[in-house]
Amino acid sequence: MQESQMAPAKLNDDALSDRVHVAVTKLIKSQKLHGGDIIVESRLAEMLGVSRTPLREALQKLEGEGLVVKNGRSFVVRAVGLAEYLQSLKVREILEGEAAALSAGRAPAGAIRTVRKNIDELLSAPVYLPEAHWQSDDEVHALVSDFCGNPVLGQMIRHLRMVTRLYEKLNLADRLVPDATEHxxxxxxxxxGDGRLARQKAQMHMRSLYKASI
Amino acid sequence: MQESQMAPAKLNDDALSDRVHVAVTKLIKSQKLHGGDIIVESRLAEMLGVSRTPLREALQKLEGEGLVVKNGRSFVVRAVGLAEYLQSLKVREILEGEAAALSAGRAPAGAIRTVRKNIDELLSAPVYLPEAHWQSDDEVHALVSDFCGNPVLGQMIRHLRMVTRLYEKLNLADRLVPDATEHxxxxxxxxxGDGRLARQKAQMHMRSLYKASI
DNA sequence: CGCATGCACTTTGTATGCGATAGCTCGCGT
DNA sequence: ACGCGAGCTATCGCATACAAAGTGCATGCG
Structure with a gap:
């Protein structure tokens, strides 16, 4: 019966279309495809080893999610400019502030300890690792958005964070120390457990990001 | 050959897929398809007079937008329950409050007058028209979200409003007078032009909706 | 009489093929 | 030399066809 590797879970599960969806998502987030690039279906499909059909479906879904847009009749990777980036930060300031206030005292101690440890490791790492930086960032903000008790709010925050990650001109390395400190x-x-303080710190973090990009 | 009405602009323009997308969106919003309904592709495709391909593409896009979800291997119309509805209202209270504060004094006088006139007509209509109620609601909230100067914020609000509209158990008729008054x-x-007041009134409106559904 | 097994039908997932069209190149005319 | 149009090619939009998977029913056996 041996299903081969069950380890990567849904690597072959079902859904060629879904695998393509996550693959393209990764391509965009890792900026192998960057903003404004026009996507040629046949090329990308062949690159991923599938036919155009599942690729197109993945692209339609990504369009709904806002990662790609249709320009004329072809898909282009969504480009996030400075204005939109700043607008997103402003909304995040409001939403993550609220979420932080709600999460105060609710986030599990174990999760907090893990996240803190990862920040410490990041700071003491001999070389700068962008991947680790992003991951730590994800962890901190997940702490805020996942335990606020309002899944809808959490969802909004995740979406906004996705938008801000699409802004490519951000110089990530310069943010290592400020991010870690504020996190x-x-x-x-x-x-x-001080909700008021949590809100304030989260808002300060967003304002710090804002100022760093003006 | 007769392409019939060109009037609604892009009725045949290009994009069978897009037309299907808006058609299905309307079906869902008007609750001809209601929450939890499982969608059989061949049936719906035939109903709309297209093949399964453009329908599937539309559905994938709708999945990305959150109007349908995949349950197992078939699409089902997203069902919004009371909990999610209330959570959305809570987030809207925050966001629309902010947007209202930002929009105060910026929304064009002409637009405001039109909206006010429509509310008056709605109140004095001899019979209750759900369609007109929805439209007036749209207009008011568009006033808030479109002129706040932050398109990202506006977009978030629109999305949340869509979610709240998916909640089917709301008894709309009972809300006519409260809605109109608060609007x-x-x-x-x-x-x-009083931003503080606008924020307060928008938040009160959301809390009113909240209480009406507990 | 109940349960298991297998068959047929329904429905989804993916590939492929064909027609249409937009953008490009090249050549022609001014 | 520059603009414009015609034809060509790359690419997209859609339909159809086929394969796989799930489901329910019927039938046969214990």
């Missing part, structure tokens, strides 16, 4: 303040506040 | 208060505040 630590946020999770300290979460741990303390 | 008038909101646009009065917008017109006056």
């Amino acid at each position: 630590l303040e946020i999770i300290d506040a979460l741990e303390s | 008038l208060e909101i646009i009065d505040a917008l017109e006056s």
Whole structure:
């Protein structure tokens, strides 16, 4: 019966279309495809080893999610400019502030400890690793959005974070120390259970990102 | 050959797939397809007079937009329950409050007058017209979300409103007078340019909806 | 009489083929 | 030399065809 590797879970599960969807998502987030690139279906389909049909379906879904847009009759990778980036940060300031206030005292201690440890490791790493930076960022903000008790709010935040990640001109390396510092303040506040403080720290973090990009 | 009505602009323009997308969107919003319904592709495709391919593409896009979800291997119309409805209202309270504050004094006087006139007509109509109620609602909230100067914020609000509209158990008729009253208060505040007041009125409106559904 | 097994039908997933069209190149005319 | 049009090619939109998978029913056996 041996299903071969069950390990990567849904690697062959069912859904060629879905696999393509996650693959293209990764291509975009990792900027192998970057904003404004026009997507030629046949080329990308062949590159991924599938026919155009599942690729097209994945692209339609991505269009719904806002990762690609249709320009004329071809898909192009969504380009996020400075204006939209800043607007998203402003909304995140509001939403993540609220979510942080709600999450204060609710996020599990174990999760907080793990996240803090990862920040420490990131800071003491000998070389800068963008991947680790992103992951740590994800963890911190997930702490805020996943435990706020309002899944809809969490969903909004995740979507906005996706948009901000699409902004390519951000110089990530410069943000290592500020991010880590501000992240630590946020999770300290979460741990303390002080909602007001958590909101303030989360908002400060967003404003810091804002100022860093003007 | 007769392409019939060209009037509604892009009725035949290009894009069978897109037409199907808007058609299905309407079917869902008008609850001809209601939450939880499982969609059989061949049936719906035939009903719309197209083959399964453009229908599937439309459905994938709708999945990305969150109007349908995949349950197992078939699409089902997204069902919004009370919990999610209330969560959405909570987020809307935050977001529309902010947007109203930003829009105060910025929304064009002409637009405001039109909206107010439509509310008056709605109130004095001899019979209750759900369609007109929805449209007026759209107009008021568009006033808030379209002129807040932050398109990202506006987009979030539109999406949340879509979610709340998917909640089917709401008894719309009972809301006619409260909605109209609160809407008038909101646009009065917008017109006056008092951001603080506008925020307050928008938030009160959301809390009113919230309480009406507990 | 109940349960298991297999068959047929329904429905989805993917590939492929064909017609249409947009964008491009090249040549012609001014 | 520059603009414009005609033809060509690359690419898209859609339909159809086929394969796989799930489901329910019927039939036969214990």
